[in-house]
Amino acid sequence: METGGSSTTAVRKLSLTPKSIIFQKFGKEALYIVEEVQDVAQNGCPGLAIPQKGPCLYRCSLQLPDFTVSSGIFKKKKDAEQSAAEKALEKLGIHPSTDDPSAEEASDKLIACVKYFFSDEFLSSLHPLSGHFRAALRRDGDLYGSVPTSVIAACDSKLCNICKLINPKVETNHFLLISYIMSAATRLPEFVVTSEGQLSIWRKNSYPPEIIESSLFQQSDTVDSICITGMHIPCSVEKEVQPVTLNISLTEYYLDVIARKLGLADGNKVMISRTIGKASSEMRLYFAAPKSYLMDQSSDFVNDKVHIEGLLNSRASCFCGQDIYGDAILASIGYTWKSKDLFHEDITLQSYYRMLVNLMPSGIYKLSREAILAAELPVAFTTRTNWRGSFPREILSTFCRQHWLSEPVFSTSSISLKASSETSRLDKKLKVSESVKQDKECVSGGGTATNDLKSVGSESAFKCEVKLFSKSQDLILECSPKEFYKKQSDSIQNASLKVLSWLNQYFKDPNMASEKLHYSASVLDIRFYPENFFKKFSLYLSMLNIQQSETQGGNFLRLNSMNTQNTMPENGVCCLSTGGPDSGVYPSNGCLLFISYSVSLVTEGGNMKELLESREEFEFEIGSGAVIPHVEAVVTQMSIGQSARFNTELPIQELILSAADDSARLIPLLLSKVWWLEYSISLLRTTEPPEDRMEQAFFSPPLSKQRVEYAVQHIRQSSATTLVDFGCGSGSLLDSILDYPTSLEKVVGVDISLKSLSRAAKILHSKLSKKCDVVPYNDVKSAVLYDGSITVFDSRLRGFNIGTCLEVIEHMEEDEACNFGNIVLSYFQPRILIVSTPNYEYNVILQRSSLTSQDDDPDEKIQSQSCKFRNHDHKFEWTREQFNSWASELAARHNYSVEFSGVGGSVDIEPGFASQIAVFKSRLPPEEDYYQKVEDLAHNYKVIWEWDSNNESRSSL
Ligand SMILES: C[S@@+](CC[C@H](N)C(=O)[O-])C[C@H]1O[C@@H](n2cnc3c(N)ncnc32)[C@H](O)[C@@H]1O
Numbered sequence: 001m002e003t004g005g006s007s008t009t010a011v012r013k014l015s016l017t018p019k020s021i022i023f024q025k026f027g028k029e030a031l032y033i034v035e036e037v038q039d040v041a042q043n044g045c046p047g048l049a050i051p052q053k054g055p056c057l058y059r060c061s062l063q064l065p066d067f068t069v070s071s072g073i074f075k076k077k078k079d080a081e082q083s084a085a086e087k088a089l090e091k092l093g094i095h096p097s098t099d100d101p102s103a104e105e106a107s108d109k110l111i112a113c114v115k116y117f118f119s120d121e122f123l124s125s126l127h128p129l130s131g132h133f134r135a136a137l138r139r140d141g142d143l144y145g146s147v148p149t150s151v152i153a154a155c156d157s158k159l160c161n162i163c164k165l166i167n168p169k170v171e172t173n174h175f176l177l178i179s180y181i182m183s184a185a186t187r188l189p190e191f192v193v194t195s196e197g198q199l200s201i202w203r204k205n206s207y208p209p210e211i212i213e214s215s216l217f218q219q220s221d222t223v224d225s226i227c228i229t230g231m232h233i234p235c236s237v238e239k240e241v242q243p244v245t246l247n248i249s250l251t252e253y254y255l256d257v258i259a260r261k262l263g264l265a266d267g268n269k270v271m272i273s274r275t276i277g278k279a280s281s282e283m284r285l286y287f288a289a290p291k292s293y294l295m296d297q298s299s300d301f302v303n304d305k306v307h308i309e310g311l312l313n314s315r316a317s318c319f320c321g322q323d324i325y326g327d328a329i330l331a332s333i334g335y336t337w338k339s340k341d342l343f344h345e346d347i348t349l350q351s352y353y354r355m356l357v358n359l360m361p362s363g364i365y366k367l368s369r370e371a372i373l374a375a376e377l378p379v380a381f382t383t384r385t386n387w388r389g390s391f392p393r394e395i396l397s398t399f400c401r402q403h404w405l406s407e408p409v410f411s412t413s414s415i416s417l418k419a420s421s422e423t424s425r426l427d428k429k430l431k432v433s434e435s436v437k438q439d440k441e442c443v444s445g446g447g448t449a450t451n452d453l454k455s456v457g458s459e460s461a462f463k464c465e466v467k468l469f470s471k472s473q474d475l476i477l478e479c480s481p482k483e484f485y486k487k488q489s490d491s492i493q494n495a496s497l498k499v500l501s502w503l504n505q506y507f508k509d510p511n512m513a514s515e516k517l518h519y520s521a522s523v524l525d526i527r528f529y530p531e532n533f534f535k536k537f538s539l540y541l542s543m544l545n546i547q548q549s550e551t552q553g554g555n556f557l558r559l560n561s562m563n564t565q566n567t568m569p570e571n572g573v574c575c576l577s578t579g580g581p582d583s584g585v586y587p588s589n590g591c592l593l594f595i596s597y598s599v600s601l602v603t604e605g606g607n608m609k610e611l612l613e614s615r616e617e618f619e620f621e622i623g624s625g626a627v628i629p630h631v632e633a634v635v636t637q638m639s640i641g642q643s644a645r646f647n648t649e650l651p652i653q654e655l656i657l658s659a660a661d662d663s664a665r666l667i668p669l670l671l672s673k674v675w676w677l678e679y680s681i682s683l684l685r686t687t688e689p690p691e692d693r694m695e696q697a698f699f700s701p702p703l704s705k706q707r708v709e710y711a712v713q714h715i716r717q718s719s720a721t722t723l724v725d726f727g728c729g730s731g732s733l734l735d736s737i738l739d740y741p742t743s744l745e746k747v748v749g750v751d752i753s754l755k756s757l758s759r760a761a762k763i764l765h766s767k768l769s770k771k772c773d774v775v776p777y778n779d780v781k782s783a784v785l786y787d788g789s790i791t792v793f794d795s796r797l798r799g800f801n802i803g804t805c806l807e808v809i810e811h812m813e814e815d816e817a818c819n820f821g822n823i824v825l826s827y828f829q830p831r832i833l834i835v836s837t838p839n840y841e842y843n844v845i846l847q848r849s850s851l852t853s854q855d856d857d858p859d860e861k862i863q864s865q866s867c868k869f870r871n872h873d874h875k876f877e878w879t880r881e882q883f884n885s886w887a888s889e890l891a892a893r894h895n896y897s898v899e900f901s902g903v904g905g906s907v908d909i910e911p912g913f914a915s916q917i918a919v920f921k922s923r924l925p926p927e928e929d930y931y932q933k934v935e936d937l938a939h940n941y942k943v944i945w946e947w948d949s950n951n952e953s954r955s956s957l
């Protein structure tokens with residue numbers, strides 16, 4: 001299959017595409033017929049008689065009067081058509097790349113265009129430019145009939161494309177374009193008039209009266225005047241952007257009105273940018289032509305040889321990707337292809353600030369979610385079903401458009417897994433979608449390493465490389481992730497997100513030290529080209545830097561100064577959940593949470609309150625950084641139906657003003673008082689990840705409960721006095737054991753998730769402090785929760801009577817799990833150790849059942865189909881044989897016995913238990929002396945919470 005290379009398309013755009021050359025030569029006689037084809041190699045199983053639905057592919061045949069050609073096979077119809085046209089051109093002996101018009105031919109074309117604009121028929125045509133020609137006839141005195149050259153340059157894209165063939169610098173140098181048009185006009189002395197020092201062109205002879213009459217008569221405007229709001233963007237970034245009102249009487253030319261607002265005598269001295277925003281937009285920037293330019297429009301001037309006086313307006317230049325000098329007015333007004341009337345629209349301060357926010361990768365995401373103050377660009381693309389808002393690839397394209405870069409170029413490569421001799425090595429790396437390990441929390445990344453790809457039917461694996469180029473094809477950065485994905489589209493989304501994440505880091509902290517910037521790039525497999533990169537974004541930064549220092553005096557803080565720790569906001573009031581339905585992290589990473597929220601500005605003391613943003617229902621994936629850290633920290637501690645309120649410091653001014661409806665009224669208020677943001681959140685509901693859903697749906701009591709009950713029975717029978725729960729999570733086992741009469745005196749939990757530990761602490765605290773009334777029959781004297789990794793030894797947990805480790809090892813890489821096994825039996829040395837982990841063989845049953853379950857959401861079915869493991873955070877799942885050999889070898893090595901058991905299902909019925917359990921028992925007497933010796937040597941864990949029956953609890957959270 002052939003692919004349409006984007007870089008060649010970009011080059012092609014400067015000249016004509018093969019299809020347009022064919023059109024020029026044959027017009028409607030060229031007939032394109034596109035057919036769908038089924039690619040045999042793609043159906044996954046050559047020779048298979050049952051038809052398989054593969055991706056849609058296209059072939060195009062092009063019929064010309066004398067012959068017909070056929071294209072290769074393409075994924076996109078338009079690529080097939082272009083390829084057919086290219087083949088036809090080859091047959092005709094026309095070579096588009098070498099047949100570009102020469103600069104001389106382009107100059108002739110330009111002259112012909114200018115001549116046409118001043119013709120009789122153009123005046124009454126429906127063209128965005130003809131409206132200006134008609135308006136010129138309403139100008140007074142010397143200006144009568146005079147058409148500003150900047151208008152001709154701005155309102156006809158064809159003209160600009162022709163000039164690009166003469167000199168590609170026209171793309172960014174607006175003055176160059178005007179100079180070419182002026183010099184073309186001077187070559188038409190019998191049709192038009194130009195005069196020295198003027199940026200306008202007149203028709204030499206006046207139009208015949210009937211032409212004037214008919215063209216002016218067609219105007220249908222009924223109103224006498226219009227009043228629109230634009231934005232005044234001062235050149236100095238220290239000055240605020242202000243709304244400006246344009247009162248335009250329809251008897252005058254609107255460009256003259258804009259000129260007066262800029263302090264100029266008339267519209268002929270106004271320069272106009274290209275349009276900004278959507279393709280149909282009429283939003284442009286207007287600014288004064290530099291004086292030196294009015295004096296000298298020679299190409300010496302415009303070829304950067306002469307310095308333009310006055311400062312570059314960085315804000316304005318950023319928006320349009322052209323150099324804008326001095327103060328500028330942003331207005332949405334102009335003639336269109338649709339009507340002869342003047343189109344106009346107000347620009348509010350809010351829309352101006354939204355344009356600013358839209359320059360940042362995270363801003364584009366926030367806007368796409370309509371949650372400027374709550375959403376954040378996620379750090380991980382976990383699954384397509386869980387992603388909300390624009391997809392990474394789309395955001396990256398928008399980013400490139402906003403910054404006037406070429407479209408990003410993606411190249412994917414695939415390997416055939418069957419053919420590869422390296423399959424087993426690769427399997428470990430292969431992911432359904434990427435897992436980004438942000439911190440020690442388990443991030444559900446769909447990071448599903450697959451042990452046996454054939455069983456899930458994967459034949460190929462994909463990886464994707466992305467490149468960003470400037471418009472002049474300078475390479476700015478490239479990202480070459482090492483990861484392979486089962487789906488091509490996942491590889492593209494993940495590579496896009498890497499680029500966006502890095503750009504976002506840079507945009508949040510543009511003054512980042514060079515080494516840090518390079519390091520952060522390399523972590524994300526990105527290589528950037530400093531010269532091209534900094535050149536491209538220097539303008540954006542020059543506007544940012546000043547704002548940064550501007551904010552230092554006020555109460556505005558930059559986004560990156562916000563507390564990004566997963567801690568509770570200090571000045572917040574939060575309602576806390578009292579445990580979730582499962583025994584694991586609740587809500588587990590990978591769940592979708594549905595909240596309603598509102599964000600208001602409040603003054604200290606709460607006297608004033610201004611609502612900024614609110615949503616009745618807003619859903620996001622937990623654990624992927626899809627909301628600002630404060631929101632995530634709070635909602636993970638809430639239960640359904642609860643509400644919470646908390647305050648935060650202000651983020652950057654642009655975010656607040658783009659969220660507020662009435663930004664103009666807010667600006668003075670913001671400056672006069674000290675404000676906070678107040679978030680009010682209610683947790684409406686959650687969806688659970690597949691594992692929890694399955695465990696509850698197919699087992700009664702739920703599998704998690706059965707595991708805990710199994711451990712509880714063992715603990716009770718063992719007459720143990722000390723218990724340590726390795727990877728205790730939210731404390732479900734420790735919580736349950738307190739409901740039973742036991743001989744336990746000391747219970748300890750250790751985990752790496754602070755969120756889970758804090759939930760565990762609250763649950764245990766509430767239970768132990770009510771001990772006399774509620775739990776009369778246990779005699780626990782002390783309880784401790786530690787923050788630490790169970791793969792690291794801590795001497796305080798040595799020699800306990802019983803240790804438990806339920807559904808934890810599969811959340812580590814396999815080698816870490818083996819490491820844990822060795823450390824726990826050789827150093828921690830519990831007398832008894834109970835370890836549980838999923839039985840991989842049982843998944844067939846769970847997944848088959850979940851596929852036939854009627855009330856499941858179809859999207860979720862796809863997800864569970866694509867998730868080979870029970871949970872996206874599982875790094876492996878073992879078969880019974882794998883688990884048995886791990887446990888048996890481990891036991892033998894450390895002088896323990898081991899017995900196997902499980903919960904869910906049955907040992908005698910295939911495929912065994914749903915959760916497999918190993919119970920290790922030490923064969924040696926305890927080494928009392930040795931404990932003494934190492935007692936204080938290794939304190940690697942941090943006490944998070946401690947309870948003592950004498951002193952009650954102490955928390956260090
Ligand atoms: C599925 S939860 C199980 C929690 C608990 N054992 C239960 O059954 O309810 C897995 C837990 O293992 C913890 N974990 C993963 N790797 C760990 C490590 N290296 N050290 C300590 N805890 C770890 C996670 O933070 C998470 O709380």
Ligand SMILES: [Mg+2]
Nearest residue numbers: 807808810871
């Ligand atoms: Mg698990």
